[in-house]
Amino acid sequence: MIEIRPARSTDVDGMCTAHIEAWRVAYRGVFPDAYLDSPEFESARREGWARQQWRDDPTSTMFAAALDGNVVGFGHVGPERSEITASTGDGELYSFYLHPLAWGTGVAQALLERCHDQLIAGGFERAVLWALRDNPRARRFYEKSGWHFTGVETMWDGPTMPGLPPCEPVADVKYGRDLA
Numbered sequence: 001m002i003e004i005r006p007a008r009s010t011d012v013d014g015m016c017t018a019h020i021e022a023w024r025v026a027y028r029g030v031f032p033d034a035y036l037d038s039p040e041f042e043s044a045r046r047e048g049w050a051r052q053q054w055r056d057d058p059t060s061t062m063f064a065a066a067l068d069g070n071v072v073g074f075g076h077v078g079p080e081r082s083e084i085t086a087s088t089g090d091g092e093l094y095s096f097y098l099h100p101l102a103w104g105t106g107v108a109q110a111l112l113e114r115c116h117d118q119l120i121a122g123g124f125e126r127a128v129l130w131a132l133r134d135n136p137r138a139r140r141f142y143e144k145s146g147w148h149f150t151g152v153e154t155m156w157d158g159p160t161m162p163g164l165p166p167c168e169p170v171a172d173v174k175y176g177r178d179l180a
Helices: 009-026 039-051 107-121 136-144
Strands: 002-006 061-067 070-079 091-098 126-132 148-156 170-178
Touching: 002 107, 009 039, 009 061, 009 070, 009 091, 061 107, 070 107, 091 107, 126 136, 136 148, 136 170
Parallel strands: 091 126
Antiparallel strands: 002 061, 061 070, 070 091, 126 170, 148 170
C-alpha cells in the first residue's frame, strides 16, 4: 500500500535513509565512491535531517512517501528558489528521493503527483526542478512525467565533506512543467 502525506517528525529517519541510499545508488560514478561510502557522508546527512530545517519554511511542504507502512522517500515543494537563477514566480520541486528498494513500485509517480497537486494548490501555474545532468534515470522519469528540459544548465561545485577530497563540479540541468 502506498501512502503520501505531509511529513512528520517521526518520518525523519526513513526520509534520511532514503536520501542516503538514493545518493549512493543514483550518483555512483558521478561522485567518488569514497565520498558516497564514507561514514562521514552518512553522519552529515543524518545530522542535517535531525535539524529538520524543512519545517522552518512555512511556504514549502515536505511530503513523506510510505510503502506498506515504511517511509521510503520524500518530495519537497514550494516557491522557486532565486539563488540558482532569477526567480520567475514559478513553483519548484526542491528535492525528490526514494530509497532504491522502492524504485519501480509506483511510489515515485504517486509522490510526484502529490507534489504537483500541492504546487497547484499553492497558486503556481508552472514549476521547475533541477537534476544532475549525469543522472539519466531521474531525467527519464521526469520527462515521462511531463517535465521538459529548459536548456538551462549550471555548474554545481559538488558536495564537500571535511576530511574528504572535494568532489568534482557537476552540471545541473533545469526542467520545467506547466501545472494546468
